[in-house]
Amino acid sequence: MTQAAARKASRRTPADKHDERRRALAESALRTLGELGYARSSLREIANNSEFSHGVVHYYFHDKLELIVFCVRYYKETCVHRYDGVVAEATSPDDLAERFGDKLVETIVEEAPMHRLWYDLRSQSMFEESLREAVSQIDKSLDDMVDRIVSRYAELAGAEPALDSAVVYGMFDGIFQQGLLGHLNGREGALEDLRAQAVGMLPMLMAPKSV
Amino acid sequence: MTQAAARKASRRTPADKHDERRRALAESALRTLGELGYARSSLREIANNSEFSHGVVHYYFHDKLELIVFCVRYYKETCVHRYDGVVAEATSPDDLAERFGDKLVETIVEEAPMHRLWYDLRSQSMFEESLREAVSQIDKSLDDMVDRIVSRYAELAGAEPALDSAVVYGMFDGIFQQGLLGHLNGREGALEDLRAQAVGMLPMLMAPKSV
DNA sequence: GAGAAATCTTGACAGTCGTCAAGATCAGCG
DNA sequence: CGCTGATCTTGACGACTGTCAAGATTTCTC
Secondary structure (H helix, E strand, C coil), X not given: CCCXXXXXXXXXXXXXXXXXXXXXXXXXXXXXHHHHCCCCCCHHHHHHCCCCCHHHHHHHCCCHHHHHHHHHHHHHHHHCCCCHHHHHHCCCHHXXXXXXXXXXXXHHHHHHHHHHHHHHHHHHHCCCHHHHHHHHHHHHHHHHHHHHHHHHHHHHHCEEECCCHHHHHHXXXXXXXXXXXXXXXXXXXXXXXXXXHHHHHHHHCEEECCC | CCCCCXXXXXXXXXXXXXXXXXXXXXXXXXXXXXXXXCCCCCHHHHHHCCXXXXXXXXXXXXXXXXXXXXXXXXXXXXXXXXXXXXXHHCCCHHHHHHHHHHHHHXXXXXXXXXXXXXXXXXXXXXXXXXXXXXXXXXXXXXXXHHHHHHHHHHHHHCEEXXXXXXHHHHHHHHHHHHHHHHHHCCCCCHHHHHHHHHHHHHHHCEEECCC
């Protein structure tokens, strides 16, 4: 009624622009955060690696924490659907496992900074109360993501997942983290190990269909 | 020849005292680090929570990083033998699994600050080259620690570990981390879940004896 | 194009940080 | 005792931090 309703729908409203800027700022910030980590990313450094000046952050975000939380939520939106294609296109259990393993390796190679940032923030949330809500929401959505893969695998295999999705997520997250560490350490074969481990693990998680 | 050899063996040498101070400093530092995390633990804060003044740190350590690395190595020495008693005393596979699960829960409750510090430092090592060597050494010794448990379980069950120790470590570490996060988030049942998951996982890792 | 509102830049503030050095305090030994 | 070297305290430094506010600039509206 005040402004948005009266605006033409084809042109963006001020509110839209505001959100656009927040997203652009978040994208810059994520680059810096992925490079330096949470602790060493200052607002000035973040702003320097963007097209904005350092004061503008406080125009769009109340404080640093709000920026970080916004970033991490923004990042989540795009990353939890990473395996949707794999789930949708796989034609057999083995095919799914294969594509899944490939995708795991691919994302470690191409998005290592984002992954280490995630583990950094999750660790920080163990110390900073104010990060916990966002982190645990994302962790839940990653759990769901893994569950979609495992459930689809079970479906294709004519079986049922044998374990609770929380355990399965924990296990995959654990070996993924080891793969990431190995990759960043330059350990030869870290990625191939991860692929083999993931592919080999899927069938272990199945139980014969009961009902 | 210069000083140590001439000293009486019953009294501590200056070099001993030096090491003693380093250890005392490390113990104080670990308390602060476990409370605040790596990023927010300043040398002044560390010194305030100890019996020393902030300048003394530079007398015993070249810089902050050397202190941190010393701390993390010192911590490792005492923690990788946490399950030695369990391994030594268990009389059957089920007994071992039971004791193992109990110990997991116990250490999360009693040593949560140390565990979150470990995950914090491991995450930092993904950004800071200079932490990687110490971290990956500790990670390896944790791998060995888990391997001792699983191997003993296999022995008691008359079976053999079905998977590489690296995978097994990754899996246990993953569910342990979830348990720690759940516990710190105050999630009801997080610890009981972890215990059940760990106990239930051990038999899954076995294969019939081959040779 | 004038005026108003939104947006952005710049510079400053009060803290904190790691590091260091000068001097105080202590221990051991002649 | 006095001397010497180890040990520790104190205070300072330059750099960096998050935050904010005053003013410049742009964008939009009439």
